[in-house]
Amino acid sequence: MTTHAHLIEKFPIIESLVNKQEVLWINGERMPAEVALSSALLTAADVEDAEARLQRFAPYFARAFPETRESNGFIESEIAYIPKMQQALNEYYQVELQGQLAMKFDSHLPISGSIKARGGIYEVIKHTETLALNSGLLQPDENYEKLDSEEFRNFFSNYTIAVGSTGNLGLSIGIISAKLGFHVTVHMSADAKQWKKELLREKGVEVIEYASDYSLAVERGREQAAGDPNCHFIDDENSTDLFLGYAVAGVRLKAQLQEQGIIVDGEHPLHVYLPCGVGGGPGGVAFGLKLAFGDAVHCYFAEPTSSPCMTLGLITDLHDQIAVEDIGLDNRTEADGLAVGRASGFVGKVMKPFMSGCLTVSDETLFHMMHMFHEAEGIFLEPSAFAGMPGAYQVEEVHGKHSQATHLVWATGGGMVPEPMREEYLQKAASLYSDWRKK
Ligand SMILES: *Cc1c(COP(=O)(O)O)cnc(C)c1O
Numbered sequence: 001m002t003t004h005a006h007l008i009e010k011f012p013i014i015e016s017l018v019n020k021q022e023v024l025w026i027n028g029e030r031m032p033a034e035v036a037l038s039s040a041l042l043t044a045a046d047v048e049d050a051e052a053r054l055q056r057f058a059p060y061f062a063r064a065f066p067e068t069r070e071s072n073g074f075i076e077s078e079i080a081y082i083p084k085m086q087q088a089l090n091e092y093y094q095v096e097l098q099g100q101l102a103m104k105f106d107s108h109l110p111i112s113g114s115i116k117a118r119g120g121i122y123e124v125i126k127h128t129e130t131l132a133l134n135s136g137l138l139q140p141d142e143n144y145e146k147l148d149s150e151e152f153r154n155f156f157s158n159y160t161i162a163v164g165s166t167g168n169l170g171l172s173i174g175i176i177s178a179k180l181g182f183h184v185t186v187h188m189s190a191d192a193k194q195w196k197k198e199l200l201r202e203k204g205v206e207v208i209e210y211a212s213d214y215s216l217a218v219e220r221g222r223e224q225a226a227g228d229p230n231c232h233f234i235d236d237e238n239s240t241d242l243f244l245g246y247a248v249a250g251v252r253l254k255a256q257l258q259e260q261g262i263i264v265d266g267e268h269p270l271h272v273y274l275p276c277g278v279g280g281g282p283g284g285v286a287f288g289l290k291l292a293f294g295d296a297v298h299c300y301f302a303e304p305t306s307s308p309c310m311t312l313g314l315i316t317d318l319h320d321q322i323a324v325e326d327i328g329l330d331n332r333t334e335a336d337g338l339a340v341g342r343a344s345g346f347v348g349k350v351m352k353p354f355m356s357g358c359l360t361v362s363d364e365t366l367f368h369m370m371h372m373f374h375e376a377e378g379i380f381l382e383p384s385a386f387a388g389m390p391g392a393y394q395v396e397e398v399h400g401k402h403s404q405a406t407h408l409v410w411a412t413g414g415g416m417v418p419e420p421m422r423e424e425y426l427q428k429a430a431s432l433y434s435d436w437r438k439k
Contacts, residue, residue: 036353084376099405112172113415120172122245153181164218250288273388276301279347302387320345337384371429382414
């Protein structure tokens with residue numbers, strides 16, 4: 001264990017990670033947004049290009065997925081204040097939060113019910129557009145509605161899309177790819193829930209299961225694709241397309257806040273807490289937010305105490321060169337969307353200068369939050385979605401109270417969890433909560 005003794009000496013906070021304590025790490029190397037943006041690999045123009053592509057596909061979505069008709073084919077989620085939860089948390093932490101607590105409901109995004117409906121679907125449609133335009137079957141100025149046809153499904157059936165996933169990415173990519181007519185292979189890690197595998201198989205997706213963790217599932221997917229020129233592998237660890245699909249959330253949120261009269265500027269800071277697995281989802285969203293709000297927004301990654309891969313990578317600057325197992329953690333958590341032991345090196349390096357910090361949360365806390373949220377607001381979310389919930393309280397403790405601040409908890413999943421599973425989760429949450437109250 002000499003490696004981590006050495007790391008602890010250099011970065012004392014790692015001792016708390018090793019002991020699975022909940023921590024808030026503040027990034028001392030954050031730069032002014034303008035400076036960070038001027039040297040970033042990706043630009044505002046890249047994100048605008050992604051937004052324009054999503055607009056071109058809106059008529060297709062509206063036709064193929066009736067649940068997007070109300071939003072004219074846009075895949076977007078609600079934002080709302082959660083005052084009852086704020087009250088419950090004030091009691092839980094025995095401290096009065098000065099800012100306002102709000103939630104972004106990516107848990108209820110159309111098509112796949114998690115944040116993966118942003119990046120995952122975006123990368124698939126980008127690939128789809130390239131194939132369709134190159135074949136001459138689609139002209140650039142045509143209505144993309146025509147992609148929802150036998151002609152195109154036949155054409156896409158000659159191509160394969162492959163991905164490695166802990167569950168939700170596979171769900172998102174499987175659903176959209178199968179709808180378009182692609183052959184899809186999803187390599188699922190051991191954490192992936194049974195119902196997700198079943199749902200995908202019902203839709204004609206080929207699901208391959210692994211007894212080990214996410215990194216191996218990704219590796220196998222990558223190998224499969226390498227041998228087949230007609231196979232596109234969606235690389236959760238390195239993909240800029242996934243990242244850009246997530247980043248579109250920034251401009252969308254800006255418009256949404258303006259509509260609702262919620263001000264974000266130097267005097268009215270916005271703190272955003274983003275549940276983090278490999279990093280693409282929360283990293284992409286954070287990038288989009290920094291483009292939209294600059295220094296007025298403060299972004300934090302939130303991870304389970306058993307799987308703080310991004311926190312560890314950012315603290316040490318080792319990024320994907322270190323895994324949570326290297327400091328003795330087991331990467332076992334009920335927050336299956338966040339059960340990742342090694343972060344994306346690409347995301348860690350791009351996002352380090354933008355991030356305000358990271359926080360870690362125990363599984364016990366996630367279940368307490370699940371119980372309190374269901375009691376207070378009457379809404380079910382999956383465990384991963386609560387990772388950012390304690391953030392506001394930790395940040396006010398460290399940075400001081402700010403009554404004009406908005407604290408936005410990014411709820412990332414849960415909308416598609418079947419009823420019997422919800423009951424199971426909620427029962428467990430209620431019993432853990434009452435055990436804790438008795439202490
Ligand atoms: C995937 C996922 C995340 C995190 O996204 P990454 O790109 O893996 O960091 C957060 N919450 C849920 C529910 C997810 O499925």
